[in-house]
Amino acid sequence: MVNIDDFVKRLEIILDYYALNASSFADKIGVQRSSMSHLLSGRNKPSLDFVMKIMEVFPDVDLYWILNGKGSFPKNNDEVVEMTKTPAPISSDENISGGDLFSAINYREVEKPATRISSEIKNQNLSSEESEIVKIVIFYKNGTFKAYNP
Template sequence: MVNIEDFIKRLEIILDYYGLNASAFADKIGVQRSSLSHLLSGRNKPSLDFILKILDVFPDVDLYWILNGKGSFPKNNDPIRKQENNLEPVERTIPTVPTPEVTATRDLFSEEKNKGDKNSFASKSEEIQNAVNSSISADVEKIVFFYRDGTFKVFTPN
């Protein structure tokens, strides 16, 4: 019988070796994320299908090693084997958002200017209408103002 606690430790070794988090690992082997979560928490035991999916996707995993800790991982200690699974490191970048070239005389979203009450909506709408008409009126569908009290107003250019 498989010792679940030891199995979980070996599964975490596999995750670390390949640089995957639990959800990416679940996606990679084709199981539901919740199934892997339940398994890692010790709630569920691994099924034969689960084990076979791991062995199919990750050929470096030895059946006897993952089941009872006997054998070795990876099967072949050659670091080139990692690359055969097409697991490339993920480069995390923050995408840049291009800013539209709208020339406005005032910043409509600063704290100081939003301190006024909702009655200033008409003047802000007029200012936005002028900015929209001057540059990007064909691209703007609507503008929504969200207020701190949970209300909102929708502005739709002509």
């Protein structure tokens, strides 16, 4: 359950961080100014739609942080995330047991081939005015990766 008083405090932290007042914040996320006022006064509870609009417009806001205070703000994207392997069905010639159409399908782990990195990085003639780096992702052989937002 979301504690309304704590949610309002975290919402005020977001307003301070982005140097916005309540009405400009409401305009930015596309909600009525009165609903923002009712939230800040503690009269209303935040709806799922309200929280999702915050997440869409402000990517630095962590969902768990805004809802229950766990995590960090601004969001820390330098965490290592474990990638899971997807099971692939065993081909029909590998597991023929004479079962019918309703028999269980056996799965085995299939490791995806690693992407090879070219030893030469080709100059794509991109100047800093034309493009801006949004995210850098480094993939490791053990199935983990790190994402950096400059």
